[in-house]
Amino acid sequence: xxxxxxxxxxxLKSDVLDMGKLAVTMLKDAxxxxxxxxxxxxxxxxxxxxxxxRMDEAIEEKALRMIALYHPVSRDMRTIAAAxxxxxxxxxxxxxxxxxxxxxxxxxxEPHLSKxxxxxxxxxxxxxxxxxxxxAFENEELAPLENFAERDDEIDALYYSIFRESITYMMEDxxxxxKCIHYIIIARYLERCGDHACKIAEKVHYMVTGxxxxxx
Amino acid sequence: xxxxxxxxRNLKIAYGKKEVIKGVNFKIPEKIVFALMGPSGCGxxxxxxxxxxxxxxxxxxRVSGEALLFGQNIYGExxxxxxxxxxxxxxxxxxxxxxxxxxxxNIAIGLxxxxxxQGREELDSRIKWALEKASLLDEVEDRLDDYPSALSGGQxxxxxxxxxxxxKPKVLLxxxxxxxxxxxxxxxxxxxxxxxxxxxxxxxxxxxxxQASRISDYVGFLYLGELVESGPTARIFENPKHxxxxxxxxxILA
Ligand SMILES: Nc1ncnc2c1ncn2[C@@H]1O[C@H](COP(=O)(O)OP(=O)(O)O)[C@@H](O)[C@H]1O
Ligand SMILES: [Mg+2]
Numbered sequence: 001x002x003x004x005x006x007x008x009x010x011x012l013k014s015d016v017l018d019m020g021k022l023a024v025t026m027l028k029d030a031x032x033x034x035x036x037x038x039x040x041x042x043x044x045x046x047x048x049x050x051x052x053x054r055m056d057e058a059i060e061e062k063a064l065r066m067i068a069l070y071h072p073v074s075r076d077m078r079t080i081a082a083a084x085x086x087x088x089x090x091x092x093x094x095x096x097x098x099x100x101x102x103x104x105x106x107x108x109x110e111p112h113l114s115k116x117x118x119x120x121x122x123x124x125x126x127x128x129x130x131x132x133x134x135x136a137f138e139n140e141e142l143a144p145l146e147n148f149a150e151r152d153d154e155i156d157a158l159y160y161s162i163f164r165e166s167i168t169y170m171m172e173d174x175x176x177x178x179k180c181i182h183y184i185i186i187a188r189y190l191e192r193c194g195d196h197a198c199k200i201a202e203k204v205h206y207m208v209t210g211x212x213x214x215x216x
Numbered sequence: 217x218x219x220x221x222x223x224x225r226n227l228k229i230a231y232g233k234k235e236v237i238k239g240v241n242f243k244i245p246e247k248i249v250f251a252l253m254g255p256s257g258c259g260x261x262x263x264x265x266x267x268x269x270x271x272x273x274x275x276x277x278r279v280s281g282e283a284l285l286f287g288q289n290i291y292g293e294x295x296x297x298x299x300x301x302x303x304x305x306x307x308x309x310x311x312x313x314x315x316x317x318x319x320x321x322n323i324a325i326g327l328x329x330x331x332x333x334q335g336r337e338e339l340d341s342r343i344k345w346a347l348e349k350a351s352l353l354d355e356v357e358d359r360l361d362d363y364p365s366a367l368s369g370g371q372x373x374x375x376x377x378x379x380x381x382x383x384k385p386k387v388l389l390x391x392x393x394x395x396x397x398x399x400x401x402x403x404x405x406x407x408x409x410x411x412x413x414x415x416x417x418x419x420x421x422x423x424x425x426x427q428a429s430r431i432s433d434y435v436g437f438l439y440l441g442e443l444v445e446s447g448p449t450a451r452i453f454e455n456p457k458h459x460x461x462x463x464x465x466x467x468i469l470a
Contacts, residue, residue: 006466074453211455
């Protein structure tokens with residue numbers, strides 16, 4: 001019975017990792033679509049929204065069934081508990097990607113201000129955190145989670161910097177207001193995605209050590 | 217007086233030259249269920265029997281270290297073995313009511329032999345009390361003169377528990393009491409133990425981690441004669457500190 005559960009948990013982890021990869025590519029593609037004003041790419045992000053929702057449901061059902069049938073304990077239970085939380089965070093990241101993609105369609109016709117300020121740079125940082133959190137989950141190790149608190153502070157700082165820069169453009173010329181409001185909202189979404197990366201890291205930490213921590 | 221019902225200090229037990237308990241230390245608080253779990257052959261029964269000085273009956277068995285019952289070392293000098301055993305009730309894996317005695321007489325015999333109660337009236341009421349405590353009274357009230365062969369496995373085991381409780385022990389030792397009982401009977405016995413822990417300290421030996429997780433407050437994991445880890449049950453099942461415990465509770469210990 002124990003061995004059966006070990007196999008099922010492997011399967012569950014690989015499902016969560018697939019979902020994680022999907023969320024990350026959605027986010028990357030949404031920002032790329034915004035940057036290159038590629039509405040086609042933005043549309044594909046919108047299409048992938050249903051796929052990530054389907055994965056969320058399927059993984060949740062699978063995890064709950066494992067709890068009912070195998071009464072997992074110890075690391076097995078912690079892995080399932082972490083997976084159940086992670087899929088919620090990944091779904092939210094997917095939702096932010098969708099919102100960014102929608103904005104990309106709206107902003108596709110006029111050139112961007114100052115190369116989109118620091119949004120692409122900020123997006124890279126956030127994606128890096130999500131990737132590292134997923135790697136830690138895959139290998140059940142803590143090393144990729146070191147410095148998460150500092151990295152999250154950096155994301156917060158980038159948000160404020162984008163915020164201030166956008167305000168400056170708005171004061172310079174009222175015609176910039178619509179664009180800049182969108183930039184601020186997107187930066188806010190990215191900042192939230194960074195928070196979710198931290199939440200995922202906390203769950204992975206619990207899975208590996210059995211101890212609850214708070215990164216931020 | 218100690219706050220612990222049972223405490224061991226470097227307790228070692230050998231059969232001849234073969235050491236089967238290799239120096240274990242733990243403390244069992246009063247009025248809880250303590251589960252002693254581990255794969256078969258790891259020494260659970262041996263350890264449990266040592267708390268009752270039942271190993272005295274085995275000429276090969278040698279005990280060293282200390283086992284304290286409410287603070288008193290039961291292996292100390294001038295210890296009255298009978299008074300130790302009176303504080304402790306023991307229930308074994310195979311329900312063993314006396315087959316040639318009625319349900320009533322099964323409980324009465326110990327009380328009579330030890331002259332614990334006076335007269336028929338007191339005996340009657342003590343027997344009813346014990347059956348009630350063992351959650352069996354409702355099921356056998358109108359057939360106290362039947363023989364235990366008419367009872368189910370679970371009922372037989374509860375009859376044995378009633379027999380033990382009638383002697384008013386402080387500690388109950390149970391060695392895999394549900395190993396030969398069906399799921400419904402197992403549930404009844406587990407519910408009974410949870411009820412009894414309000415008044416008694418219960419030490420339950422089980423080879424089933426799931427049973428330990430269901431009903432115990434504290435758990436000790438015994439492996440090859442060593443206490444690998446012990447602590448609050450919820451902690452051991454959520455976050456065991458030792459790799460062996462982790463593998464055992466997850467059911468993947470080879
Ligand atoms: N009376 C005995 N004489 C010699 N060896 C024994 C005796 N009883 C048990 N053993 C040995 O001691 C070890 C522990 O047995 P036991 O306490 O019955 O374990 P458990 O209850 O965990 O299955 C086993 O290796 C068993 O063979
Ligand atoms: Mg045994």
